[in-house]
Amino acid sequence: MRRNPWSTLAVLALAQFMVVLDVTIVNVALPDIQQDLGFTASGLQWVVSAYTLLFGGFLLLGGRAADLLGRRRLFIVGLLIFGVTSLSAGLAQNPEQLVVLRAVQGLGGALLSPAAFAILTVTYAKGRERNIAMGVWGGLAGLGGTLGVIAGGLLVDSLGWRWIFLVNVPIAVALAAVVPLFVRESRATSTGTRTFDVAGALLSTAGLLSIVLGVIRAESQGWTSFQVVALLAGGLALLAAFVRVESRSAAPLVPLSLFRSRGLTTSVLALALNGAAFLAMFFLTAIFLQQVRGLTALETGLQFLPMGIAAITSAVVSAQAVTRFGTRPVQFAGAALSVVGLLLLSGADATGSYAATIMPGLILFGIGIIATGTPASIAAVADVDHDQAGAASGVVNAGYQVGGVLGLAVITTVATSHVEGLLATGTVPQDALVGGFERGLLIAALFAAVNIVIALGAPRLRPTADQLAEAAVAA
Known part of the structure; x- marks a missing residue:
């Protein structure tokens, strides 16, 4: 061997x-x-x-x-x-x-x-x-x-x-x-x-870290505090410096010419929003199931299982669907299913039926998140030069990860602020946690809804077998 x-x-x-x-x-x-x-x-x-x-x-x-x-x-x-x-x-x-x-x-x-x-x-x-x-x-x-x-x-x-x-x-x-x-x-x-391009990597990561920290600190300091404004402004300045460095680098980490491709630009946005909705949903739901519904860690994992099965099934079905209908309709349908799944999930409370609200929401979201990601991954590399395909795949993957971090920061900050506001008015802690969970998932649903709009502006492509294989890895 x-x-x-x-x-x-x-x-x-x-x-x-x-x-x-x-x-x-x-x-x-x-x-x-x-x-x-x-x-x-x-x-x-x-x-x-x-x-x-x-x-x-x-x-x-x-x-x-x-x-x-x-x-x-x-x-x-x-x-x-x-x-x-x-x-x-x-x-x-x-x-x-x-x-x-x-x-x-x-x-x-x-x-x-x-x-x-x-x-x-x-x-x-x-x-x-x-x-x-x-x-x-x-x-x-x-x-x-x-x-x-x-x-x-x-x-x-x-x-x-x-x-x-x-x-x-x-x-x-x-x-x-x-x-x-x-x-x-x-x-x-x-x-x-x-x-x-070490400078590019350090500038981009430092800029994103500064913005994420600024969003998180806004929960305790307020959005107009000096610390939060300084962190957000500093992060944007670092990202601007990153763009400048990339435009002048002989071997840039992110070739800016890639973004002339409409398919890649819309795909990065779509996958970033996908990452934001997914990480936030996973984070909030795992805590909700244990701290509000009183499940053990194993019981929590088993309740997520239908979503995983739905996602694996969706990977197969959506790959077949894009060859028949093209990337745009499948991406649109996936984003719409993600919204419906998150809205159903946001209606869960401390005692309601798992089979009536939580499981359907998880299944629809599992289908939707993959049905959005697969066509977006295909469109990202479809019209990029072959010698830049690796860089394009890296940009798409990084966009998903970074979008997840920023989305998680925004959504958890909003959810935590809502919980603290409810507690300050005398709401029972369990009801306050339910309220924070609901608020967070509604923001995640808003991100998924933006993906519906992005899908309308994405190119409609019918992929080759090689593009389908690359999408299976990227998704």
């Missing part, structure tokens, strides 16, 4: 499975983490946001570094960083330690994931073999998101929340040990400029 390409796929897919699993597995553990380490209601979101922000912020730089320094080498480095920070996060003693470690864990993912995808691309010839490999890769990534909530529930209820991080350690160590046996080293052979 030495250097067999399908053994290579097994190693790469398992690593990606671990990275995706880590996004969802954390959500069901949030109430236990909050109670054990003393997180505030507004600070708890950083357990999710720190990971996602660094992952999205350095994803493009990770891909560039893999091409120049060696894809297998960066893959192993990312695995080791991921494993070490998982061990350290499992031993964290206070909120600050856990947030910092989650951020570094996201950096490990930003090195690991694009390197793995690049290895996948150069290992398999374009056509049937690569399509099969990408289908397996995309399918296992989706399965990781679904199983994450159940695995998280099992670990939290049986061993404690720390094991949602510790479980990654033996997997990362084992993969790092076998990678040299099954994965060939490769790197870019282009004779062009071999430089890193």
Whole structure:
């Protein structure tokens, strides 16, 4: 099996499975983490946001570094960083330690994931073999998101929340040990400029971090406070500097010429809003099910299971639908289903029937979120030059991650402020939490509704088999 390409796929897919699993597995553990380490209601979101922000912020730089320094080498480095920070996060003693470690864990993912995808691309010839490999890769990534909530529930209820991080350690160590046996080293052979756009990565991540922190601080300080205004203005200034650096760089992290493509521009917006709605829904619903409805972590994970099954089914059906109807109608229908699902879910309370409100909402949202993402991912790369396809895929993926962080910050800040306002008027705590959950999901539904408008302006394309395979990975 030495250097067999399908053994290579097994190693790469398992690593990606671990990275995706880590996004969802954390959500069901949030109430236990909050109670054990003393997180505030507004600070708890950083357990999710720190990971996602660094992952999205350095994803493009990770891909560039893999091409120049060696894809297998960066893959192993990312695995080791991921494993070490998982061990350290499992031993964290206070909120600050856990947030910092989650951020570094996201950096490990930003090195690991694009390197793995690049290895996948150069290992398999374009056509049937690569399509099969990408289908397996995309399918296992989706399965990781679904199983994450159940695995998280099992670990939290049986061993404690720390094991949602510790479980990654033996997997990362084992993969790092076998990678040299099954994965060939490769790197870019282009004779062009071999430089890193470190300034671009730092400016973009610092700018986004400043804006996210400004939104979160608005909950306690007020939107017009000096601190909040300074953070938001500073973040915008850093992002403006990022655009300036990219426009002058010989090897930009984000080639600005990509945004001349209407398909890519609308897709980045659509996937960013998709990420915002998804992360916020997952965060709020996991807390609601445990703190309001009194479920265990495992019971919470099982209640998310219908959404995961719906999402996997939607990935298959929506891929077939875009070949028949084109990307725009499917994207429009997906956005509409997402809105309906979130509105149904927002009507849940402390005692109502799961089968009548929560489950239908989760199923419709699971279908809609994938039916929106798949055609958007196809449209993103359809009219981009072949030599910029990798950069376009990176921009789309980073847009989803960053949109998720910003959306989560806005929605949880609004929801927390509403809960505190209700408590100040004498509302019973449980009713106040229900009110915050409802308010947060209504904002998420508003984001999903904007996606309906974006779908109307998106191009209508009928994808090729290769574009469908790329979309399976991106979605």
